[in-house]
Amino acid sequence: MRGRLLPLLLCALMLAALTPLSPSSVAHVSGDAVHDHIIISEILVSPSGEDYNGTDWNGDGKFGSSSDQFIELWNPTDATVNIGGWWLDDDPNGGSPPCSIGWNTNITPDERIVFYRDKTGIEFSYFDGDTIQLSNQYDAVMDSFSFAELDSDYDVSYGRFSDGSWGKVGSPTPGLANDQEWPQGTQRQGSCYTPRDHMHEGSYVLTGRVVTMTSEQGVLNDGHIYVVDGTIVAVWSGPTPSHLNLEGVPVYETEGTIFPGLIDLHNHYHYNYLPLWDYTPQNGQFYTNRYQWKDNSNYKPEVSWPKVFMLQGDRWGLSDEAVKYAEVRSIVGGTTAIQGGPSSSGDSWDSILARNVEHYNFGEDNMKTCAVCDAAYDPDYDGSHLIEDHEDGSLDGWFVHVAEGVDGSSLNEFQLLKDQGLLFRETVLIHGVPLRESEFADMAAVDATLVWSPMSNMLLYGDTACELH
Known part of the structure; x- marks a missing residue:
């Protein structure tokens, strides 16, 4: 019983924090x-x-x-x-x-x-x-x-x-x-x-205690941030740098501490109203690839079925509420942009709180996502649309789950992707557990990116991609 009371109490406190503290009249x-x-x-x-x-x-x-x-x-x-x-x-x-x-x-x-x-x-x-x-x-x-x-x-x-x-x-x-x-x-x-901060126009300066997060000592007590049309142009401490012309630019003294917003480049945040899946491997060992853990007898009753009943329109239809809850959690933790939500945006959440990497509120809609992707295991996968978008400059990022596991078949997914010509600058590999120096060299050659995701890797597979020294 006590285990249930704590989440309920935290939920009540979160809801109380969201309630406007308005006057009584x-x-x-x-x-x-x-x-x-x-x-x-x-x-x-x-x-x-x-x-x-x-x-x-x-x-x-x-x-x-x-x-x-x-x-x-x-x-x-x-x-x-x-x-x-x-x-x-x-x-x-x-x-x-x-x-x-x-x-x-x-x-x-x-x-x-x-x-x-x-x-x-x-x-x-x-x-x-x-x-x-x-x-x-x-x-x-x-x-x-x-x-x-x-x-x-x-x-x-x-x-x-x-x-x-x-x-x-x-x-x-x-x-x-x-x-x-x-x-x-x-x-x-x-x-x-409007709440869509990428649409800000004009210039302004924010002052306050600026935490740059470049080092433990990276704190500017007399900090200034110069923003032009929604983009940070300069950050400094003390007098205004001589190369900046701030004539007519409004200055807002926040009298607070200003942190940079974090970007979460791998999440499935419309699941985040569920507790962490506390599973027990049926064979007492970690899984070796991503196709195994969904067969755990507790996965459907503890993850899949609650998601279906909570989110689907013919059930409780609370998809928008689930996303809003997840975005509040992100904002509280300092994250201002997240990836991995529903494929379709919703008017009730896509213009507020955290920005969504795959949608227009991130600035433009040139991101594509492939979670359980044929490109990772089907040698006949047709990725010509991605190659065309890459070549004509209309692709900013392709998020693809690849090599999620520790066995040979997981590692082979990387080679399949490379053989199909789908390893390019915009490719963002998610997980990449067994990747090592050879694969990282191939990625570096085209400026591809890895989103590490170590927590889920360690929980499910007992391993994660290694840091190279």
Whole structure:
């Protein structure tokens, strides 16, 4: 009984950690003229294109809805409010993904800030109507506005009147009160990021205690990280290096410790809600190849059947929940990208938490995976599609389980792969237990890669690929 209580307790603690620590009350959303919180003050649904005398409202050189739809927020209070980490969204039950407002976005009293679609990715639906929603960092709704289908007019904003009610207010006035004339001065534009971090645009600097993990002493107490369009460009300690021009680049003081994200290049993480398989070999010995352990009498009742009942749609259908649970476990352990999940992505998990190496949220979808692969044991396997992708540059990685075992047949899988011309730079061998100096030399000649996976190798086969000295 005690053995069962510990996993239940850990699960309860994990769920508690995922529960938003929100205030006990939610801000009142109404049309009243007086508000004590940040509100939505204007939106533009239907900006005209350049061919129809449109206005480039955000000044990016592009005209029309794909860039110039906007949401304006206003601070009607007498205090400066930091809305960093707040959320903008359209239809809460669909529509575009929500986006998180950039850190340290402070709005002073009576100030307005404009969020354009080119930064938010939020598309307003003219044909279906839509709901625009502002939520704080605790996911409490602070304000919202809905407009009807087929209702918006070209270059006419929806906005709040002086009494706080909503309606069509005429020509857009981004950054200004709705009864003023545009343009007047410079409007303030905000940044807002979807959870897909590979889509970040723009530059920023993070400061804090940076752990580089290059050595035990690789800690920068006065650390800086310069990011451009989602890519780390520079990491340094102390004054800014002379070759970097950071004029106009926002600096965010995290006051925390920043670690690099780890990449898990071999997992079957949609199984990770199951405990570690604590098996007993039927003959008292380790297995010699991967085709043996599935015949263990306990494998199906302890692994296969729970997976089927938990994940399959005609059973409990909890596949998305299993993946989300696995990704939370990965994030808690410092892993920000993982390989080896379901072959099809899911809207409920492929844009949040850990990135998935095989899907678009890793940056692009040029990875292929072959877990139980004919290429490893069938000399007639047709890998021409992989060779073509390799030759035309459309393949970034091919993850293939090869030589998973210690016997001669396991080692022969490597030779079969090589004979078929499938050992090239993009080949990522998983396991490779019996590989030694000769095989590693062949891999090095083409810059192929090995994912070691020593834990499962040692548990099942009692051995793993050897380090060469």
